[in-house]
Amino acid sequence: MWFVSFVKSSIGKKIIMATTGLLLILFLAVHAFGNAAIYMGSKYFQIYADTLHGFPVLVLIFGLGLLVLFIAHISVGTLLFLESRSTRYSRYEVNKRVVENTFASRTMPFTGLFILVFTIIHVFGFNIAAPAGVPISVTVKEYLSGFFYSLFYIVSFVALAIHLNHGFWSMLQTFGVNHPRYNCLIAKLTIIVPVFFLVLFGGIPIYFMTGAGSAY
Amino acid sequence: MELNAKIPSGPLSEKWDTHRFQSKLVNPANRRKYKVIVVGTGLAGASASATLGELGYKVETFCISDSPRRAHSIAAQGGINAAKNYQNDGDSVERLFYDTIKGGDFRAREANVYRLAQVSGNIIDQCVAQGVPFAREYGGNLANRSFGGAQVSRTFYARGQTGQQLLLGAYSALSRQIKNGNVTMRPRKEMMELVVIDGRARGIITRDIITGEIQSHCADAVLLCTGGYGNAYFLSTNAMASNVTAAWRACKKGAGFANPSFVQIHPTCIPVHGTFQSKLTLMSESLRNDGRVWVPKDKDDQRPPSQIPEEDRDYYLENKYPSFGNLVPRDVASRNAKEQCDQGKGVGSTKLAVYLDFADAIKRDGEETIFRKYGNLFQMYEKIVDTDPMKDPMMIYPAVHYTMGGLWVDYNLMTTIPGLFALGECNFSDHGANRLGASALMQGLADGYFVISTSVGSYFGSETMAPADTTHEEFKTSEQNVADRISRLMRNSGDGPSGKVTVDEIHKELGRLLWDNCGMARNKEGLEHALSRLPDLKKEFWDNVYIPGTGSDLNQSLERAGRVADFLEFAEFMIRDALDRKESCGCHLREESQTEENEALRDDENYSYVSVWEYTGADNEPNLHKEPLVFENVTPSQRSYK
Amino acid sequence: MNTIDLTLKIWRQKDNDSLGNFETYTLRDITTDMSFLEMLDVLNENLTKEGKEPVAFDHDCREGICGMCGAVVDGVAHGPDKEVTLCQLHMRTFNTGDTLVIEPFRSRAFPIRKDLVVDRSAFDRVIQAGGYVSINTGGTIDGNAIPISSETAELSMDAAACIGCGACVASCPNGAAMLFTSAKISQLALLPQGQPERKKRAQAMVQQMDAEGFGHCTNEKECEMVCPKGISIRNIARLNREYMKGILMGE
Known part of the structure; x- marks a missing residue:
């Protein structure tokens, strides 16, 4: 069947990675815009949270969808990682890369793993084990005012940015988006997109840590 | 036959x-x-x-x-x-x-x-x-x-x-x-x-x-x-x-x-630059559209090309062939380069090269135009020779190209x-x-x-053919011959390399012999000399060649040895054919048969035939058969590029 | 004439079933005008005279077009110079006293035959899977019957310039053959002659590529950097598109 051969093929797996990656980026964008309400004050953030959770079925569907995306992205990624492991290390006496700045691409599995750990802690902290009866806007401030908790968040966002730096470009390449006319723009976007998320997400713990959010 | x-x-x-x-x-x-x-x-x-x-x-x-x-x-x-x-x-x-x-x-x-x-x-x-x-x-x-x-x-x-x-x-x-x-x-x-x-x-x-x-x-x-x-x-x-x-x-x-x-000898190749050289690289003939070929007039001129003024340069192709100039056919261009070098006017460290100069074309059309036309060739040249033809003239020399x-x-x-x-x-x-x-x-x-x-x-x-398969006697005999030949090639190698020659050494010697005597210009004396040297060279090869390794795995020395052994035998055909054809035609210039202006002189009356050589055994001279060439639709004429 | 002295660490391996190891050799007075393969010729001539077995390496045209030669020099396929094959790499790139580590192109799909000689017939089988236009000899229409814009012809030629040397595979951290496969697919996908079999071709060639044991592409760009013919990974993007079109919308 075409789908089986699609999933089995090397390019098929890459397309799954790219598609799930794209959808995860879209989710991140929505999430980031929602979270931006924090910068407007706890009142607005609480309104956003309450509105969102006013549609529990929608949240459930999106939540499950996200889970599927995550699982697909991670499992196919792991599969590719294991497949390439055999050839990846110590193939040559002299290991050398000609391409400069390969940090992001070389660390994809590790930044990915870090993001997974973060996601589990994040979902656990703000969803599953969130203090009952406390408004989410309060919980956010409580958690993120802690130095180590915030630091962990910031480091995670840096990992996300690094992951996206290669991931975003790689996704476009896998989809076949590579044209000399737009490559300059794409090159800029591989910086802009990760920095965008880093600033928007990373700003939140800094906002609370530094005390800039004391009036929140 | x-x-x-x-x-x-x-x-x-x-x-x-x-x-x-x-x-x-x-x-x-x-x-x-x-x-x-x-x-x-x-x-x-x-x-x-x-x-x-x-x-x-x-x-x-x-x-x-x-x-x-x-x-x-x-x-x-x-x-x-x-x-x-x-x-x-x-x-x-x-x-x-x-x-x-x-x-x-x-x-x-x-x-x-x-x-x-x-x-x-x-x-x-x-x-x-x-x-x-x-x-x-x-x-x-x-x-x-x-x-x-x-x-x-x-x-x-x-x-x-x-x-x-x-x-x-x-x-x-x-x-x-x-x-x-x-x-x-x-x-x-x-x-x-x-x-x-x-x-x-x-x-x-x-x-x-x-x-x-x-x-x-x-x-x-x-x-x-x-x-x-x-x-x-x-x-x-x-x-x-x-x-x-x-x-x-x-x-x-x-x-x-x-x-x-x-054998066609192509005029625009990168010259030989050392004894280690393994092959010659062709530079496309199209370069002669814009490049001017010259040598210094004085054979002892040691100045770099840029310092040799116009009046001390000999644009020999343009002078000799005013109407075709640098665009004469391959054989003519090759022979003239050899002639200049034989007179000692060659350039470069080996004195076996002539200049191909783009300075005038660059002056006329601009650097950009010339680079667009020949850029990839110039880069290839620069990779090999390490000089930029946009600044210094190229050095070229003829090389064996096609048979x-x-x-x-x-x-x-x-x-x-x-x-x-x-x-x-x-x-x-x-x-x-x-x-x-x-x-x-x-x-x-x-x-x-x-x-x-x-x-x-x-x-x-x-034709109706009798069925045959690899069990036939001929296959068995031939297989045995091949195996024997390989062991004959390897037979000197048992007792180490000392006092032996390598395959390449013999091949280079054969190459020089052919190039000097059966190359761009041939004469009876040279050809006879080459013919007389061949048996010694063959004997030296079979008695003394050292081939490392074995015959039962990848052995590139053995592969080369087999091929050189055949070249050694085949060279006799080349030389004998050149000796037989006492006219000059195309690539084949017999110095005895030239016009007053040193151009190839064909002899249609006696040599309008294909010479076909028949092998008659290792110790016998090959037989020459002739297929006469009949021209019913064209009239053979003397080529002139003046 | 400039000369340099070198130390060479070369991979020696009897055949695919044997274990290999590095041997160290020293070479003196190597002329910098030599090509890399001529330097190896000198080494082999020396080894022969010492009664040792020369280093086996593949080579043929020695002008950078046949795709036969290739080795990894100091960790880089075809050595440190840009857009050259090993035979066009010249010794002036190196300095006296350098130690050069020379290894064969390594890939699961390229078994080592001896020393630096590898078997790249996997490439042939990828082409056999569909890297052609299925027409017989004769009965073709006039060459000018279908106009092809100059730009398209040039783009197609960019891809067609591939020499099948295998440097892309050797340099890819995953041992992928995407650049090679994409070059042929791009060449034909761009031309009108390649259209009828376009969807089938991409699927068939990718399937064969995977079956040969080549890795997958993680968009590392190494292949493009070492390709002696400067083939762009834009072709890989095109292959991805072709494959998607083929498998999602093929008949």
Whole structure:
């Protein structure tokens, strides 16, 4: 069947990675815009949270969808990682890369793993084990005012940015988006997109840590 | 040895059609009963394998490289000629025919050349349909460039990689037949022997280059598409593995060898720069469109070229040939470069080079224009020589490039052994004494795509053959001969290398001997000297050559040794042929036969023939047979480029 | 004439079933005008005279077009110079006293035959899977019957310039053959002659590529950097598109 051969093929797996990656980026964008309400004050953030959770079925569907995306992205990624492991290390006496700045691409599995750990802690902290009866806007401030908790968040966002730096470009390449006319723009976007998320997400713990959010 | 060229009767322009109609056919259902062996996967071999596979024959194809795509056709740069007249500049089949015959200095067969011109257009159509990315005009039509020896633009090209693209086209057609199961591809196999049973070619013996295994392969016909023998000179523009072995083995089994002394020496190559040098690199002939060739007037002039003023430079081609100037044909340009160097006026560290100067062209057209035209060649030159031709003149020197001689074939491309065909550079058929630029690709593909299918069908259709297989006595004997020969090559190697010579040392010596005496200019004295040196060289080789390793695995020294052993034997044919032909024609300049102005002087009365040499045993002189050349449609004239 | 002295660490391996190891050799007075392969010729001539077995390495045209030569020099396929094959790499790139580590192209799909000689027939099988236009000899239409814009022809030629040397595979951290496969697919996908089999071709060739044991592409760009013919990874993007079109919308 075409789908089986699609999933089995090397390019098929890459397309799954790219598609799930794209959808995860879209989710991140929505999430980031929602979270931006924090910068407007706890009142607005609480309104956003309450509105969102006013549609529990929608949240459930999106939540499950996200889970599927995550699982697909991670499992196919792991599969590719294991497949390439055999050839990846110590193939040559002299290991050398000609391409400069390969940090992001070389660390994809590790930044990915870090993001997974973060996601589990994040979902656990703000969803599953969130203090009952406390408004989410309060919980956010409580958690993120802690130095180590915030630091962990910031480091995670840096990992996300690094992951996206290669991931975003790689996704476009896998989809076949590579044209000399737009490559300059794409090159800029591989910086802009990760920095965008880093600033928007990373700003939140800094906002609370530094005390800039004391009036929140 | 009987030489019947089997040229069809009738007017020249109808011969090919008549011939195809008169040729026997094989019923499609019966074709799979016939097996054809193809040796070599260059343009001729790959296209022949693919075409015969498509027709339904069982084809088994051999090459010495790891992949059929490596064959040296891939290195052809300039282009492929075809009489399409797309440029509306007056081209026609007749004109391509005439240019080729004249370019070959009237030493080629009219009917073959005419057929070549006739099918030239089909080749382009075929290649385009295969997806060969030929250069295009902005409107989308095929682009053409002009080339030496013609006044029309009929050369089709794909950048400077035409040979590569055409070969990959043929290789893709071959790949399709391999996939379909019609062709069995056997890479890394070297043909060591031709097997002749009851007077017919019935198979070959190969050595597996990786394992050393000697194997027999039986078939109903054998096609040799194994290229030329330019590597006899050690230094040439040929690939390292190009060799004469297959053709020479066939020759020893009774195939006549035609015009072995006809070797084209290309004028624009990067000069030799050291004893370690392994090969010479061609710089496209197109450079002579804008480059001016010169040497210092004073042979002791040590100044760098930029400091030599105009009045101290000798633009010898422009001075000697005012109307053609730097664009004289290859043989003329080569000979004149040699003449200057012989007078001691050569330049560079070895004094074996002349300048090719772009300064005037740059002054006239601007750096940008010249770089756009020749940039890739300049970069290639700079990589090798480490000087920039935009600033300093290039240094060039002639180098062995192509061999017009080859196995004698009739109109069907069949050699004097029934069932043995020779295609492409391996045969002698179409270029006479000098090949025009962009015609080698044309001939290889014409033979493989369009000629051989008729010939093979006709051969199978008109003969009944007794069944044979590899258990036949001949195969066993031949296998044993090959094994014996390998152990004979290895026999000196048991007691270490001390006091021995290496394969390359002998090859280099042979190369120098041929280059000095049977190269650009030949004379009786030199040729006789070379002939007398050969037996010693052969003896030195067989008695003293040291080959490390064993015969039963990948042993590149052994491979080379086998080829050099054949070059050593074959060189005698080259020299004897050059001695016999006391006229000058095309590439072959006998110093005894020159005009007052030192130009080649042909002798049509006595030498208007193809010389065909028959091997008569190791200790005997070869027999010379002559196929007279009859010109019914053109009148041989003296070439003049003044 | 400038000369340099070198130390060479070369991979020696009898055949695919044997274990290999590095051997160290020293070479003196190597002329900087030599090509890399001519330097190896000198080494082999020396080894022969010492009664040792020369280093086996593949090579043929020695002008950078046949694709036969290739080795990894100091961790880089075809050595440190840009857009050259090993035969066009010249010794002036190196300095006296340098130690050069020379290894064969390594890939699961390229078994080592001896020393630096590898078997790249996997490439041939990828082409056999569909790297052609299925037409027979004869009966083709006139070459000018279908106009092809000059730009398209040039783009197609950019891809067609591939020499099949295998440097892309050797340099890819995953041992992928995407650049090689994409070059052939791009060449044909761009031309009108390649259209009828376009969807089938991409699927068939990718399937064969995977079956040969080549790795997958993680868009590392190494292949493009070492390609002696400067083939762009834009072709890989095109292959991805072709494959998607083929498998999602093929008949």
